[in-house]
Structure formats: C-alpha cells, structure tokens
Amino acid sequence: MSAIFSMLTYLQSNRVYMLLKPFRETLKISVPRSDGSTTQGFCKTRHLVQQNGEWCVYTYWVDEANVEWNKLVPLSHYTKDPPQILLM
Numbered sequence: 001m002s003a004i005f006s007m008l009t010y011l012q013s014n015r016v017y018m019l020l021k022p023f024r025e026t027l028k029i030s031v032p033r034s035d036g037s038t039t040q041g042f043c044k045t046r047h048l049v050q051q052n053g054e055w056c057v058y059t060y061w062v063d064e065a066n067v068e069w070n071k072l073v074p075l076s077h078y079t080k081d082p083p084q085i086l087l088m
Helices: 002-013
Strands: 016-018 028-032 038-043 047-051 054-062 068-074
Touching: 002 016, 028 054, 028 068
Parallel strands: none
Antiparallel strands: 016 047, 028 038, 038 054, 047 054, 054 068
C-alpha cells in the first residue's frame, strides 16, 4: 500500500493527472518544434500534465545522436475534446 500512496503523492506533486481512457489510440505523435517544424516522436496517452493552467501531453523523441528529448505540448494542439480526468 505504501508504494501506491507514494505514487499518488508523486503524481499530485508533479501535477500529473491520469485519464479515464487514453486520449488517442497510438503512442506515435508529431511533436511541434519551436522553429515551426515537426518531429516524429512518442507520447504518454494515459496521463496529462497541468502546466500554467493548461493540459499538456508529455512527448518525447530520440535524435540522431541517440539522445532522448521531451516536451510538454498543449493538448489543444491534438484535440479540442476536454480531457476525461480520473479523479484522485
């Protein structure tokens, strides 16, 4: 039980919210870059992060040097549907 409480505390302190169902079918996603281009990457489909009052998708990709990068992308970039948050 303590592992579950520890996980819940971690999620709450990092503003991570679990979804009732994945917001999309596939993990593969197009990540918008600051220069206007996009990079093919992956995302976490079962949770969202709340940053500055906005729901964000955790995305990540690996570059040519095999370095992993990550970025929070507003959920509104991918869907207009409101998230179905699992209340904790």
